[in-house]
Amino acid sequence: MATKDQEKYLELEKIIEEHKGLPGALMPAMQKTQELFGCVPLKAQQMLADGLNATLSEVYGIATFYSQFNLEPKGEYVISVCLGTACYVKGAQDILDRICEEIETMPGKTSADGRFTVEATRCIGACGLAPVMTINEEVHGRIMPDDVPSILAKYKK
Amino acid sequence: MEIYRSHVLVCGGTGCTSSGSSKIIETMEQMLVEKELEREIKVIRTGCFGLCEAGPIVIVYPEGTFYSHVKVEDVGEIVEEHLLKGRIVRRLVYKGALTDESAQVPLKDIPFYQHQHRIALRNCGVIDPENIDEAIATDAYQALAKCVTEMTPEEVIEVISQSGLRGRGGGGFSTGIKWKFAASSKSDKKYVICNADEGDPGAFMDRSILEGDPHTVLEAMAICGYCIGSDEGYVYVRAEYPIAVERLEKAISQARAYGLLGDNILGTDFSFNIHVRLGAGAFVCGEETALMASIEGHRGEPKPRPPFPAVRGLFDKPTNINNVETYANIPPIILNGVDWFRSLGTEKSSGTKVFALGGKINNTGLVEVEMGTPLRTVIYDIGGGIPKGKQLKAVQTGGPSGGCIPVDLLDVPIEYDSLIELGSMMGSGGMIVMDEDNCMVDIARFFLDFTVEESCGKCTPCRIGTRRMLEILDRIVEGKGKEDDIEKLERLARVIKETSLCGLGQTAPNPVLSTLHYFRDEYEAHIYDRTCPAHHCRSLTKLQITDDCRGCTACARVCPVDAISGEVRQKHVIDMDKCTKCYSCIEKCRFDAIIKV
Numbered sequence: 060m061a062t063k064d065q066e067k068y069l070e071l072e073k074i075i076e077e078h079k080g081l082p083g084a085l086m087p088a089m090q091k092t093q094e095l096f097g098c099v100p101l102k103a104q105q106m107l108a109d110g111l112n113a114t115l116s117e118v119y120g121i122a123t124f125y126s127q128f129n130l131e132p133k134g135e136y137v138i139s140v141c142l143g144t145a146c147y148v149k150g151a152q153d154i155l156d157r158i159c160e161e162i163e164t165m166p167g168k169t170s171a172d173g174r175f176t177v178e179a180t181r182c183i184g185a186c187g188l189a190p191v192m193t194i195n196e197e198v199h200g201r202i203m204p205d206d207v208p209s210i211l212a213k214y215k216k
Numbered sequence: 217m218e219i220y221r222s223h224v225l226v227c228g229g230t231g232c233t234s235s236g237s238s239k240i241i242e243t244m245e246q247m248l249v250e251k252e253l254e255r256e257i258k259v260i261r262t263g264c265f266g267l268c269e270a271g272p273i274v275i276v277y278p279e280g281t282f283y284s285h286v287k288v289e290d291v292g293e294i295v296e297e298h299l300l301k302g303r304i305v306r307r308l309v310y311k312g313a314l315t316d317e318s319a320q321v322p323l324k325d326i327p328f329y330q331h332q333h334r335i336a337l338r339n340c341g342v343i344d345p346e347n348i349d350e351a352i353a354t355d356a357y358q359a360l361a362k363c364v365t366e367m368t369p370e371e372v373i374e375v376i377s378q379s380g381l382r383g384r385g386g387g388g389f390s391t392g393i394k395w396k397f398a399a400s401s402k403s404d405k406k407y408v409i410c411n412a413d414e415g416d417p418g419a420f421m422d423r424s425i426l427e428g429d430p431h432t433v434l435e436a437m438a439i440c441g442y443c444i445g446s447d448e449g450y451v452y453v454r455a456e457y458p459i460a461v462e463r464l465e466k467a468i469s470q471a472r473a474y475g476l477l478g479d480n481i482l483g484t485d486f487s488f489n490i491h492v493r494l495g496a497g498a499f500v501c502g503e504e505t506a507l508m509a510s511i512e513g514h515r516g517e518p519k520p521r522p523p524f525p526a527v528r529g530l531f532d533k534p535t536n537i538n539n540v541e542t543y544a545n546i547p548p549i550i551l552n553g554v555d556w557f558r559s560l561g562t563e564k565s566s567g568t569k570v571f572a573l574g575g576k577i578n579n580t581g582l583v584e585v586e587m588g589t590p591l592r593t594v595i596y597d598i599g600g601g602i603p604k605g606k607q608l609k610a611v612q613t614g615g616p617s618g619g620c621i622p623v624d625l626l627d628v629p630i631e632y633d634s635l636i637e638l639g640s641m642m643g644s645g646g647m648i649v650m651d652e653d654n655c656m657v658d659i660a661r662f663f664l665d666f667t668v669e670e671s672c673g674k675c676t677p678c679r680i681g682t683r684r685m686l687e688i689l690d691r692i693v694e695g696k697g698k699e700d701d702i703e704k705l706e707r708l709a710r711v712i713k714e715t716s717l718c719g720l721g722q723t724a725p726n727p728v729l730s731t732l733h734y735f736r737d738e739y740e741a742h743i744y745d746r747t748c749p750a751h752h753c754r755s756l757t758k759l760q761i762t763d764d765c766r767g768c769t770a771c772a773r774v775c776p777v778d779a780i781s782g783e784v785r786q787k788h789v790i791d792m793d794k795c796t797k798c799y800s801c802i803e804k805c806r807f808d809a810i811i812k813v
């Protein structure tokens with residue numbers, strides 16, 4: 060375990076090195092960090108701040124301002140329900156409510172067993188399939204609340 | 217280039233990719249190899265065809281056969297019957313694309329396309345966006361070549377000014393004047409930015425242009441660089457658009473390899489480089505000053521203007537920023553001329569506009585129409601009307617900054633100024649259709665919820681004011697509205713509009729004001745009668761079983777809280793004290809005997 064973590068921090072050092080001196084480097088470096096860890100942990104924030112000539116509060120400020128960054132890792136499966144306008148008028152809120160009910164969590168939160176994170180997103184450009192949700196990379200379109208249990212069953216195994 | 221007897225175009229836009237077009241391409245290529253047809257027939261992954269509703273879409277040329285809703289299982293039949301034996305697979309052809317005598321209707325005559333005029337989308341669904349040769353075959357970089365070798369920057373700016381092109385990102389400011397400002401600023405360094413942050417939560421026009429025709433945007437940015445004296449550009453794209461980012465990066469490296477970007481473009485002394493920067497999920501970053509703060513690596517908080525970006529923008533240098541679609545119009549204007557562009561659209565809004573048509577409409581998708589086209593044409597002739605025989609109620613344009621246009625104003629021509637007169641705005645092009653089942657108070661609440669979440673927090677009216685408005689709307693839809701809530705909303709709206717720092721706050725109350733203007737009765741019904749006329753708001757909706765009930769007991773069995781009772785073959789009743797309004801019973805009833813009241 061620890062070695063895997065250490066490897067990631069070595070990788071992060073490389074990322075920081077690559078971004079040194081570039082204009083506006085902090086955001087792209089943080090995006091790479093997010094990709095690497097699945098979140099931007101505090102220790103990584105400190106390293107980014109030290110390496111890229113910023114303060115920890117600046118890095119933390121950015122991490123909390125943009126919704127793409129998260130401070131803690133997400134679940135194994137990230138369920139994103141589109142709450143864009145086209146999906147909303149076609150009943151996406153009902154889908155979101157139903158999912159939260161099924162896996163007993165709240166939007167933006169991860170289920171108790173750490174497997175599912177539920178999020179609301181904005182238009183993913185598949186309005187033709189509204190209402191739409193994605194589970195990791197997979198897109199599910201034209202769903203009704205009653206389809207939710209059977210879709211989730213596939214991932215619950 | 218090799219010659220093929222047939223080209224199969226498969227849509228690789230986001231909508232069709234979501235419904236499995238990649239798998240279709242893979243399967244088809246594999247089958248063509250098996251049948252040893254891979255040297256005769258070429259499969260091309262293109263950008264969005266626009267008719268997302270009918271996806272995944274496959275078009276076979278030279279015949280121009282338009283297949284819709286294609287599944288992986290259908291690929292074998294298309295290969296076997298059509299590509300091998302030359303027999304069209306009738307059952308898969310899009311319903312409007314075949315006449316009764318089974319003659320094929322050319323694509324441009326299908327109602328969905330007939331009323332459209334594609335300029336910004338001209339290459340989407342036509343070329344392979346990952347192959348620069350195909351882009352060049354459709355005139356990419358010709359306008360840039362013309363500019364840098366035959367025209368002075370002033371001449372180019374003059375053409376853009378004369379064309380009447382206005383910004384497609386929302387504001388509608390004259391692009392020519394903007395470029396002139398940036399050109400006249402003196403500085404050792406200037407920047408060109410493409411705003412591809414597409415924040416409107418129901419819109420995907422810019423995404424489709426980037427995915428379907430990335431070179432046109434790069435070319436236009438280089439032309440802008442030539443005009444204003446800049447050698448460096450940034451495209452700021454939403455991180456949620458991975459396909460667009462990938463194609464942009466590919467396009468940039470291909471253009472560099474061809475000497476169409478980079479140092480000394482086409483042997484001249486003009487040099488231009490482009491970088492891609494990813495957003496990180498903040499709507500306010502679509503606002504130009506916030507966007508620049510974000511590229512600089514800060515929190516995306518807007519700054520007061522002036523100074524305008526043309527004077528002091530990115531890294532404090534003069535900067536020109538335009539929207540993706542604005543850029544996509546530049547090369548055709550240079551090549552076809554001012555008169556051509558002005559002949560399209562209206563006096564004050566020339567050219568075309570792309571809309572993302574969504575919501576309660578049959579043909580969901582991307583449409584590009586001449587400015588001045590009546591809304592009715594878009595909804596009925598192109599959009600194919602409202603599904604399930606429902607009544608159209610309103611059309612929302614301009615996203616969270618815009619408003620709703622009620623059904624009786626459908627004949628108003630769509631252009632910048634007419635929409636503002638109606639209390640809406642063009643916005644970036646989201647167009648959401650709502651039917652009788654949509655509650656207008658709830659829609660206003662939906663947009664306010666969005667702005668509350670996305671307010672950057674820098675200025676008080678926007679941060680706190682919008683939250684107060686949302687609280688009021690929340691209690692109205694829950695049936696707890698108070699006597700003077702409407703007046704309170706109006707007062708808050710005025711203050712927020714007048715005192716917010718940036719466009720986000722200044723326009724945030726618009727969805728509320730416009731629904732209050734056209735649908736005040738719905739607000740009043742919620743507050744005074746405690747009813748939701750659309751039967752949408754759950755707290756205000758009751759269920760009733762009508763005399764159509766045959767007593768089949770299906771509803772009673774599906775009800776999770778045992779709120780329904782009744783004997784077999786007798787009319788059932790619902791106990792509203794127990795009912796949680798999950799509406800499972802309505803879905804289950806085969807006799808439509810359960811209604812919302």
Ligand SMILES: Cc1cc2nc3c(=O)[nH]c(=O)nc-3n(C[C@H](O)[C@H](O)[C@H](O)COP(=O)(O)O)c2cc1C
Binds near residue numbers: 537538542543719
């Ligand atoms: C809150 C807010 C969000 C915006 N979002 C976008 C956007 O997503 N895309 C865009 O092109 N312009 C957006 N704009 C407008 C930009 O500030 C700017 O006017 C535009 O990029 C200029 O390009 P144009 O002249 O080509 O339209 C937004 C403005 C505000 C106030």
Ligand code: FES
Binds near residue numbers: 143185
């Ligand atoms: S609004 Fe949900 S995909 Fe567009």
